Amino acid sequence: MEFLAQIINGLSLGSIYALIALGYTMVYGICKMLNFAHGDIIMVGAYMLSVAMATLHFPPFLAILTSMVVCAALGVIIERVAYKPLRNASPLAVLITAIGVSYFLQSSALLIFGSTQRKVDAAINFPSIQLGELSISGNALITLIVTIILMVGLNWFINNTMTGKAMLAVSEDKGAAQLMGVNVNFTIAITFLIGSALAAVAGVLFISSYKYVGPYTGAMPGIKAFVAAVLGGIGSVPGAMLGGILLGLIESLAKAYISTQLADAIVFGVLIVVLLVKPTGLMGKKITEKV
Amino acid sequence: MALLKVENLQVFYGVIQAVKGISFEVNQGEIVALIGANGAGKTTVLHTITGLVPAKAGSITYNGVDLLKTPSHKIVAMGMAHVPEGRRIFQELTVLENLQMGAFTRRDKGEVAETLKMVYERFPRLEERKKQVAGTLSGGEQQMLAMGRALMSKPDIILMDEPSMGLSPLFVTEIFDIIQEINKAGTTVLIVEQNAKKVLSIADCAYVLETGNIIMDGPAQELLNNDSVKKAYLGE
Numbered sequence: 001m002e003f004l005a006q007i008i009n010g011l012s013l014g015s016i017y018a019l020i021a022l023g024y025t026m027v028y029g030i031c032k033m034l035n036f037a038h039g040d041i042i043m044v045g046a047y048m049l050s051v052a053m054a055t056l057h058f059p060p061f062l063a064i065l066t067s068m069v070v071c072a073a074l075g076v077i078i079e080r081v082a083y084k085p086l087r088n089a090s091p092l093a094v095l096i097t098a099i100g101v102s103y104f105l106q107s108s109a110l111l112i113f114g115s116t117q118r119k120v121d122a123a124i125n126f127p128s129i130q131l132g133e134l135s136i137s138g139n140a141l142i143t144l145i146v147t148i149i150l151m152v153g154l155n156w157f158i159n160n161t162m163t164g165k166a167m168l169a170v171s172e173d174k175g176a177a178q179l180m181g182v183n184v185n186f187t188i189a190i191t192f193l194i195g196s197a198l199a200a201v202a203g204v205l206f207i208s209s210y211k212y213v214g215p216y217t218g219a220m221p222g223i224k225a226f227v228a229a230v231l232g233g234i235g236s237v238p239g240a241m242l243g244g245i246l247l248g249l250i251e252s253l254a255k256a257y258i259s260t261q262l263a264d265a266i267v268f269g270v271l272i273v274v275l276l277v278k279p280t281g282l283m284g285k286k287i288t289e290k291v
Numbered sequence: 292m293a294l295l296k297v298e299n300l301q302v303f304y305g306v307i308q309a310v311k312g313i314s315f316e317v318n319q320g321e322i323v324a325l326i327g328a329n330g331a332g333k334t335t336v337l338h339t340i341t342g343l344v345p346a347k348a349g350s351i352t353y354n355g356v357d358l359l360k361t362p363s364h365k366i367v368a369m370g371m372a373h374v375p376e377g378r379r380i381f382q383e384l385t386v387l388e389n390l391q392m393g394a395f396t397r398r399d400k401g402e403v404a405e406t407l408k409m410v411y412e413r414f415p416r417l418e419e420r421k422k423q424v425a426g427t428l429s430g431g432e433q434q435m436l437a438m439g440r441a442l443m444s445k446p447d448i449i450l451m452d453e454p455s456m457g458l459s460p461l462f463v464t465e466i467f468d469i470i471q472e473i474n475k476a477g478t479t480v481l482i483v484e485q486n487a488k489k490v491l492s493i494a495d496c497a498y499v500l501e502t503g504n505i506i507m508d509g510p511a512q513e514l515l516n517n518d519s520v521k522k523a524y525l526g527e
């Protein structure tokens with residue numbers, strides 16, 4: 001029973017990683033760049049949620065929506081201002097820029113909100129469910145359900161709409177996609193928009209259990225989600241989902257049954273083993289890029 | 292008036308000049324061939340027409356519109372399709388999805404469905420394999436898909452870059468037959484080929500490109516009988 005509860009915790013933590021990993025992997029797929037500022041979008045999302053609820057007194061649902069819209073817009077603006085001018089620059093220049101954007105976001109948060117962590121009232125707060133002896137956290141369950149809905153929706157969008165297919169086409173061959181009439185800049189903007197909105201949702205879910213947000217809140221989940229994306233095969237949307245869930249499970253089970261201190265080491269150990277056996281990640285395709 | 296008019300076109304890759312001020316025309320209903328050795332600049336010319344490579348100087352006018360000022364993704368909706376060198380089909384999409392991408396800018400679903408039927412009639416192999424992932428098609432099938440994908444936009448003019456590359460002789464003949472059929476059905480064709488003999492036998496007129504310059508042009512039949520063309524490009 002205890003084991004089952006741990007599994008649900010792991011799935012819930014894993015769904016948050018998966019939501020963030022989707023942004024990493026989609027942007028990588030289409031721009032062949034690692035957007036290291038992606039983790040900080042979670043932090044912005046959490047601050048927005050807090051401001052919307054505590055300062056503007058928005059009801060939770062509206063606050064969540066505000067956070068998503070702000071993050072989506074921020075993602076698009078970051079791409080336009082920081083990455084688009086570097087579309088043909090060396091991968092290293094783009095990587096350094098992404099790290100710069102990450103510091104910029106963290107420093108801006110530091111300036112605006114200060115260094116003390118800010119308490120965030122939970123936007124979602126569901127009671128635990130009692131199943132016999134087993135008590136399942138309502139928030140964990142909701143996190144899982146929301147993530148499943150978003151993933152099914154995203155998969156549907158990518159595979160069944162022309163915009164989704166254009167995203168796949170641009171990922172594969174920008175020039176050929178242009179010849180089909182696809183506006184590459186618009187398609188890339190849409191990708192950042194979706195990835196950042198998903199990160200905002202992840203931020204809301206994350207902060208609902210952690211309760212505090214600071215300028216560096218996004219860093220750790222960001223790194224973990226990046227590991228999840230690589231584990232699943234960077235560039236692969238199903239891979240990010242699988243990688244995120246697996247990572248959450250491994251981390252939770254390691255914390256519960258092996259050692260809290262060693263959990264992260266175990267997570268990275270698994271990553272290394274997987275990459276040794278399958279360098280492209282679990283669901284990754286051939287890697288022809290330079291990064 | 293020419294449907295497509297290229298004037299004094301110059302294209303550079305960094306400091307290297309690949310196209311050195313060439314001019315040529317394509318008239319409505321014609322098959323125009325661009326022939327020349329490896330590295331002559333043929334692909335560069337086609338890429339500049341559809342905006343994949345920027346021009347340094349000169350002009351490209353299509354239906355009275357300045358293509359050098361038109362973003363690449365807006366060109367297909369103006370009636371110009373491009374079957375690029377190396378086919379560049381979307382390997383991870385299915386055959387059907389590739390064809391749908393060809394009709395990306397067309398909004399009328401009914402008309403698109405009709406075009407799809409036409410493409411399937413011309414390439415029955417594509418219909419048999421419509422659910423197959425395109426990367427698993429044979430080279431010849433990929434060429435059919437690339438052509439089918441271009442036809443899905445219902446183009447007035449189609450640019451083709453070495454459609455015979457890597458195909459067996461039998462298949463080359465089939466592809467050239469199809470190009471002639473497409474042309475007879477009303478589509479203007481600008482074709483780049485290494486296989487000079489084959490392409491001159493179906494083209495109306497041709498331009499010979501050598502290291503970025505047009506060194507000869509004229510009716511295809513004349514070039515086919517020209518001694519220096521015979522020697523340099525027909526291996527006779």
Ligand SMILES: Nc1ncnc2c1ncn2[C@@H]1O[C@H](COP(=O)(O)OP(=O)(O)OP(=O)(O)O)[C@@H](O)[C@H]1O
Nearest residue numbers: 304307309327328329330331332333334335336485
């Ligand atoms: N992206 C590029 N960067 C630098 N130089 C290039 C690039 N693409 C082509 N070139 C050069 O421009 C010249 C013309 O190339 P292009 O591909 O247009 O030739 P081509 O006539 O199509 O040759 P082929 O018959 O081999 O396809 C060549 O010298 C080539 O090396």
Ligand SMILES: [Mg+2]
Nearest residue numbers: 333334335376
């Ligand atoms: Mg070429």
